[in-house]
Amino acid sequence: MRTRLPAAVRLVAPVLLLVASLAACTNAIAGEPVSTGSVLSETNPDQPGGIDPSFVKNTDGGPIDQLAAAVLTDVRSYWTETFPATFDGKEWEDLSGGYYSVDTSSDDAPAPPCVQQASDVEGNAFYCPSEDVIAWDRAALLPVLKERFGEAAVMLVLAHEMGHAVQRRAGLTPDEQRANPERYPTILIEAQADCYAGAFVRWVADGKAAHLQVADDRLDAALESLITFRDPVGTEQTDEGAHGDSFDRVSAFQDGYGSGATLCADISIDNRTFTQRGFRSAADAERGGNLPFDQLVTSITEDLTAYFATVVREQGGTWTDPTLTSGEAAAECAGSEQGPIAFCAEGDAIEVTAEEELPKLHTEIGDYATGILLASRYGMATLDALGKPLEGERAQRQLLCLSGSYTGTLLARTEGFTLSPGDLDEAIQVLLRYDYPGRDTAGEAIDTGYERVSVFRKGTLEGPAACELT
Incomplete structure (x- = not known):
């Protein structure tokens, strides 16, 4: 049970338990809201992070979109710098369709491309390759992540979605993925995006970002947010839409964080082992x-x-x-x-x-x-x-x-x-x-x-x- 976004590559599967409409098909991670401090460098006291979010379509200009704008500005800078070195000198191209903030709490909010209505994005963030856009729920996803796991979790989510845009620019098209599902299973595509997110976060941790900062002690909360998006227990790694268990997702992030984008680009079904598995007996499934x-x-x-x-x-x-x-x-x-x-x-x-x-x-x-x-x-x-x-x-x-x-x-x-x-x-x-x-x-x-x-x-x-x- 999961919301399906046409022609979109999604991060959230399943969506957070706090999103009531999908609560029945999620696995909760117990815990209280954490205090992890801001990831934004105070370069401008009047504009946290020094970023004007007006380039974000449908933005309300509020703190959540200011944070998202800071993340996107730095992650674009990262790929402008890193993409040529990773992909044989090819230059980075920004998203032609742009970036969309979606107010899923409003019945008449405008919908981003690739969905019919704003509520389709509830509790979600996605990259849509057909329109080359990234969109996120600013009402029921990013604020929840920030509250429960800290601002670094927002950084991780948006960097993951940009990772899918990287795949598109590196030559992996939806048509190719559909034509070669054994070569490009969804779990592999998601692992690579997690890896790219890890590589970006390491760049930030090394002090190279203009607007973001992250300390080692904030990574734990960010990883807690990542494992919230693990697949439901018992999902087979070969299932359509499988994203991986906690071990798979954390492993991919840590590989990117430790080794950089070049390693991520080389991830393939030939060199990646996944640990996710389904139940092998009815009795085990009954016991959960x-x-x-x-x-x-x-x-x-x-x-x-x-x-x-x-x-x-x-x-x-x-x-x-x-x-x-x-x-x-x-x-x-x-x-x-x-x-x-x-x-x-x-x-x-x-x-x-x-x-x-x-x-x-x-x-x-x-x-x-x-x-x-x-x-x-x-x-x-x-x-x-x-x-x-x-x-x-x-x-x-x-x-x-x-x-x-x-x-x-x-x-x-x-x-x-x-x-x-x-x-x-x-x-x-x-x-x-x-x-x-x-x-x-x-x-x-x-x-x-x-x-x-x-x-x-x-x-x-x-x-x-x-x-x-x-």
Whole structure:
């Protein structure tokens, strides 16, 4: 269930839960509005960001369109600079159809090209290749993003849509995509646009933009907004209109942020692996991909023991199965600074505090919220078995990497204990919001969710060899 925009490439699938008309087909991300500060450089006290939004068609001249105008001005500057270097000297051409702000709260508001009426844009932003325009809902999308995730989320959304305009200028036409759906599936097209958005945001973070600025601590909220647009759990990556799960979308953004537009331009079905998957059984679909807490703990701990025992032995160490305990003993663990699940080197015990926060995470995020916390503590047991330090930045990174390496093995399985659709989404949400999976025995961890996700991804995609255990 999703709104379809004729001849348009859309970002939002599904649309935010706060858009009431589509609430039934979305997945909510719990959370309160965040305070992340402005991304606008105060170059003109009377005009935030120093941008006159009059080039935006149907603008009301208000703060939301001022922000959008600042983003679009800088992203056009970015592509004017970057496009020739990325595409063999070809010059950037601005959008011939222009930019449209749409007031979806008004019954008589003018509609942008490619739709019949303004309400068709509700909760949405899109690039329409047939008319070469970008349009956005200034009433029920951009203000919601700004309120919940900060202004950097608006930057990400509009940069994504400009990414689709980049694809059009690089030679990918709608006709070519329709004629070669296996070569150009929608999930690939969306990943490339996410990647281009990441490359632009890095340019801004490096201080090269005239009107925008973004600090590292604002990226977490921006990524939270991106994963809000993940596909409904159980969507197959081959489905028409599939945009990717949280892991796919965040991965594409981080690849662009880390490596730039040239890497994005080279993304193809031959070199891109997607993790999104549909349900493999009716029973799993009926459960929504989640197991009850006790059942999950019983199932995963046996699997974690087998996996990490193999990792330790391959490194020449001796593995001892940790004892899993819960109740009052957990509060007495020497490693209780680690959070609701802790590894205690003395006695080789993993203590689970199955009260309050952990069941809440399990219920509100999903069962792999518990799974990733357990995986990280088994990772700590692995470091201990190999005689590695259990404190410090290196240990913190190894814990996240080992959690990812275990998760990666589950992706490759077709039977036995494996990942359900949505499990990777749950892992990404935990990593963005909480530092528990990366906490060392002193309770210290990598500060930003962005970097925690990055290290976890490396382990997921490259395995234990990426975790620097030797």
